[in-house]
Amino acid sequence: VEDNKPDAIKILERIAENDDPDDVIKVMPLRSKYPQGAEKMMILSATGRRVPPGKLPSDVGCVVMNVTSAAFISRYLKSGKPLVSRSLTVDGSAITAPQNVRVPIGTEIDYIIKACGGFREPPVKIITGGPMMGTSIVDTHHPILKCNNAILAFTDDDMSLKTETACIHCGRCAKACPMYLQPTVIHKYAVQKDV
Structure with missing residues (x-):
C-alpha cells in the first residue's frame, strides 16, 4: 500500500492482525512514487529483488496479483462462479460524483458515468485504465471489459501543458x-x- 494512504494501511493492518493468527500477512507501506504499482518496481520495493529483463516475477520467487484478481480467485474457489463483474474507479475532474463501483462486465461506459452523476462539464479526455498506462477513448458507448479497472474523465484544466x-x-x-x-x-x- 502506498504510504499516502494511511487510513487504508491502518484498516489492512487491523484486518491482518485479527484474521492472520500465524502472522503470515504483512502490510507493507511503500513510498508513493510512480510507477510504484508496476510489477517489477513493486517487487524491488517490497523484497529488494530485481526481476531481470525478459524474466518473470516467478524467476525471483514472487507472485504479484492485484486485489481484484485475488478476491475473484477466492470467490471462485468458494462458489465456482466465473468472473461476471468488475470493480472500477470512476474519477477525474469531469465526473460529477467520483466513486468506486461494481458493475457487470459488458456494462456500457456511458451508463456507468451517468450512474456517477454524469459529467459536470464536457471532458476533453476519457481514459479506461490509469492515467499513465490507460487507453484514451473518444466514445463512451463501449462496454467494460474484465481488464478495465478505471474510467477517468478530465477537463481542459487538467490537460493544459506546462x-x-x-x-x-x-x-x-x-x-x-x-x-x-x-x-x-x-x-x-x-x-x-x-x-
Missing part, C-alpha cells in the same frame, strides 16, 4: 527514472517524430 524548458542534458531524469529509460534519447526521437 511550459517546456530546454534540456540541458544534466542526466537527472535518467538517474531518477525507475524503469531505467533514457529520457533524453526518447525526447530527441519524439521531437524528430521518429518514434
Whole structure:
C-alpha cells in the first residue's frame, strides 16, 4: 500500500492482525512514487529483488496479483462462479460524483458515468485504465471489459501543458527514472517524430 494512504494501511493492518493468527500477512507501506504499482518496481520495493529483463516475477520467487484478481480467485474457489463483474474507479475532474463501483462486465461506459452523476462539464479526455498506462477513448458507448479497472474523465484544466524548458542534458531524469529509460534519447526521437 502506498504510504499516502494511511487510513487504508491502518484498516489492512487491523484486518491482518485479527484474521492472520500465524502472522503470515504483512502490510507493507511503500513510498508513493510512480510507477510504484508496476510489477517489477513493486517487487524491488517490497523484497529488494530485481526481476531481470525478459524474466518473470516467478524467476525471483514472487507472485504479484492485484486485489481484484485475488478476491475473484477466492470467490471462485468458494462458489465456482466465473468472473461476471468488475470493480472500477470512476474519477477525474469531469465526473460529477467520483466513486468506486461494481458493475457487470459488458456494462456500457456511458451508463456507468451517468450512474456517477454524469459529467459536470464536457471532458476533453476519457481514459479506461490509469492515467499513465490507460487507453484514451473518444466514445463512451463501449462496454467494460474484465481488464478495465478505471474510467477517468478530465477537463481542459487538467490537460493544459506546462511550459517546456530546454534540456540541458544534466542526466537527472535518467538517474531518477525507475524503469531505467533514457529520457533524453526518447525526447530527441519524439521531437524528430521518429518514434
